[in-house]
Amino acid sequence: xxxxxxxxxxxxxxxxxxxxxxxxxxxxxxxxxxxxxxxxxxxxxxxxxxxxxxxxxxxxxxxxxxxxxxxxxxxxxxxxxxxxxxxxxxxxxxxxxxxxxxxxxxxxxxxxxxxxxxxxxxxxxxxxxxxxxxxxxxxxxxxxxxxxxxxxxxxxxxxxxxxxxxxxxxxxxxxxxxxxxxxxxxxxxxxxxxxxxxxxxxxxxxxxxxxxxxxxxxxxxxxxxxxxxxxxxxxxxxxxxxxxxxxxxxxxxxxxxxxxxxxxxxxxxxxxxxxxxxxxxxx
Amino acid sequence: xxxxxxxxxxxxxxxxxxxxxxxxxxxxxxxxxxxxxxxxxxxxxxxxxxxxxxxxxxxxxxxxxxxxxxxxxxxxxxxxxxxxxxxxxxxxxxxxxxxxxxxxxxxxxxxxxxxxxxxxxxxxxxxxxxxxxxxxxxxxxxxxxxxxxxxxxxxxxxxxxxxxxxxxxxxxxxxxxxxxxxxxxxxxxxxxxxxxxxxxxxxxxxxxxxxxxxxxxxxxxxxxxxxxxxxxxxxxxxxxxxxxxxxxxxxxxxxxxxxxxxxxxxxxxxxxxxxx
Numbered sequence: 393x394x395x396x397x398x399x400x401x402x403x404x405x406x407x408x409x410x411x412x413x414x415x416x417x418x419x420x421x422x423x424x425x426x427x428x429x430x431x432x433x434x435x436x437x438x439x440x441x442x443x444x445x446x447x448x449x450x451x452x453x454x455x456x457x458x459x460x461x462x463x464x465x466x467x468x469x470x471x472x473x474x475x476x477x478x479x480x481x482x483x484x485x486x487x488x489x490x491x492x493x494x495x496x497x498x499x500x501x502x503x504x505x506x507x508x509x510x511x512x513x514x515x516x517x518x519x520x521x522x523x524x525x526x527x528x529x530x531x532x533x534x535x536x537x538x539x540x541x542x543x544x545x546x547x548x549x550x551x552x553x554x555x556x557x558x559x560x561x562x563x564x565x566x567x568x569x570x571x572x573x574x575x576x577x578x579x580x581x582x583x584x585x586x587x588x589x590x591x592x593x594x595x596x597x598x599x600x601x602x603x604x605x606x607x608x609x610x611x612x613x614x615x616x617x618x619x620x621x622x623x624x625x626x627x628x629x630x631x632x633x634x635x636x637x638x639x640x641x642x643x644x645x646x647x648x649x650x651x652x653x654x655x656x657x658x659x660x661x662x663x664x665x666x667x668x669x670x671x672x673x674x675x
Numbered sequence: 676x677x678x679x680x681x682x683x684x685x686x687x688x689x690x691x692x693x694x695x696x697x698x699x700x701x702x703x704x705x706x707x708x709x710x711x712x713x714x715x716x717x718x719x720x721x722x723x724x725x726x727x728x729x730x731x732x733x734x735x736x737x738x739x740x741x742x743x744x745x746x747x748x749x750x751x752x753x754x755x756x757x758x759x760x761x762x763x764x765x766x767x768x769x770x771x772x773x774x775x776x777x778x779x780x781x782x783x784x785x786x787x788x789x790x791x792x793x794x795x796x797x798x799x800x801x802x803x804x805x806x807x808x809x810x811x812x813x814x815x816x817x818x819x820x821x822x823x824x825x826x827x828x829x830x831x832x833x834x835x836x837x838x839x840x841x842x843x844x845x846x847x848x849x850x851x852x853x854x855x856x857x858x859x860x861x862x863x864x865x866x867x868x869x870x871x872x873x874x875x876x877x878x879x880x881x882x883x884x885x886x887x888x889x890x891x892x893x894x895x896x897x898x899x900x901x902x903x904x905x906x907x908x909x910x911x912x913x914x915x916x917x918x919x920x921x922x923x924x925x926x927x928x929x930x931x932x933x934x935x936x937x938x939x940x941x942x943x944x945x946x947x948x949x950x951x
Contacts, residue, residue, distance in 0.1 A: 526773075526774050526775065526778075554772075554773065554774070555772060557774060558771065558772065558773060558774045558815075561814075561816040562768050562816060565816075607766075607768070607769045610764060610766060610769035610770070611769050611770065611772070613727070613732060613764070614762075614764055614769065614770035614772075615772060615782075616732055616757070617730055617732060617757055617761070617762040617764075618757070618761075618772075618782055618783040618786060618830060618831075618834070619754050619757050619758055619783055619786040619787050619834070620782075620786050621786070622754035622757075622758075622786050622787050622788070623754075623786070623787060623788040625788040626785055626786060626788055627784075627785050627788050627789060627790065627791060627794065628785060628791070629777070629778065629781035629784075629785060629791060629794045629795060629798065630778070631791060
């Protein structure tokens with residue numbers, strides 16, 4: 393049942409976003425995340441949302457897959473929102489009941505905070521949704537390669553990451569086998585208290601660990617036999633190339649970032665307030 | 676000069692402080708380039724240790740192994756020897772390094788730092804040689820056992836080896852997978868690659884030009900399959916004859932001499948001759 397399991401959130405689809413260079417996607421996601429923290433106005437949030445929806449559409453992802461990642465932080469968002477709503481005491485008071493005070497500034501801050509978190513998480517999830525773990529590991533290796541100059545074994549770290557990813561389906565399969573074998577001997581995994589259930593996992597984990605060490609030993613021999621570490625100048629078959637679509641992606645996110653900065657720092661100087669132009673007296 | 680030459684090779688495993696295990700004892704033999712050798716013996720007879728000695732994963736405790744004139748103990752040449760002596764292991768899952776098949780085949784050539792174009796052409800060639808070209812972009816975990824072992828062979832072939840060692844590479848496969856792997860190996864041997872197949876199956880051993888049997892780390896029997904099967908020496912090494920040879924041996928005891936029988940084909944031939 394785990395034979396074809398793809399680890400993580402990866403959503404396979406044939407789109408330009410999926411085919412982008414993983415390094416470009418990593419850096420652009422970083423830029424997007426930084427960009428969101430500069431957003432202060434409703435216009436900025438709208439702009440971010442438009443960018444996000446556009447990427448989702450181009451990537452041929454279902455909206456639900458993006459929202460699913462938000463579900464994970466829903467509780468966090470809710471708690472932070474409540475704290476913000478009741479703790480901010482400055483500004484015009486809207487509602488007051490005993491010690492609970494809701495102010496206009498509080499409402500605005502809360503709405504913006506929720507928007508920021510939701511857009512942040514869904515934006516970051518786009519990376520995991522459109523990039524396979526292997527591509528991510530390769531991309532990270534490539535981005536970290538300058539660290540090799542300060543004697544950090546980037547190549548070995550990348551090899552460890554990719555082998556770990558490679559063995560996930562194998563270990564899943566093995567776990568299933570061990571669980572079946574222990575069940576056949578009368579072990580029960582789904583009854584009793586939580587403590588009893590956790591304890592029931594020990595006879596699964598021990599053989600799993602022992603077998604993993606045996607596998608690691610055999611794998612080490614196999615890698616040695618195939619000349620691992622033969623030369624410092626290890627080459628790579630796959631070479632990521634900077635395509636036209638990568639250029640377009642960079643341009644898009646960079647212009648988004650620039651617009652965010654302009655709207656926050658330059659527009660107020662020349663007396664433009666887009667939020668006021670849209671919402672007028674509502675604010 | 677023979678391609679592979681073992682001179683009085685001993686190998687001792689250190690088990691723990693003060694204790695050790697002699698796995699290979701005073702072994703001398705030679706294998707010519709292009710031979711198809713089956714290496715067999717009971718569990719613990721030293722087969723796998725010998726395999727690991729042949730490509731420099733282990734160094735002889737004493738004695739010497741020469742691979743095309745180069746000692747496997749030569750630190751400067753060890754990677755060259757590993758490239759020339761490829762090895763396929765028993766468990767396909769424990770020798771696949773990459774998730775995607777073509778990446779796994781490219782692992783060896785990448786390790787020895789070949790230029791990118793060269794790697795791509797070698798991966799193409801190796802996958803075609805084992806009949807797995809159409810699977811190149813697939814995930815290795817989704818393949819059958821026989822397919823996984825063919826990919827492992829492709830990974831070795833991409834290094835353009837002189838010798839291919841199969842360390843019980845068919846032991847975990849179903850009969851279909853085993854036939855797939857053995858036919859790939861046979862073809863490579865016909866192209867001039869020296870093959871050393873380590874196996875428990877006498878039927879598989881019968882396919883070789885030569886059978887070498889180890890017993891407790893020593894050379895017990897060395898000869899052509901027909902010769903080895905008719906000598907009656909296998910039993911003393913804890914091995915049994917393949918079914919066809921067993922039948923021929925029993926018929927011979929009853930007075931029907933079928934000549935040299937190693938497999939079904941030679942059994943049929945012997946029977947036909949007898950009834951003429």
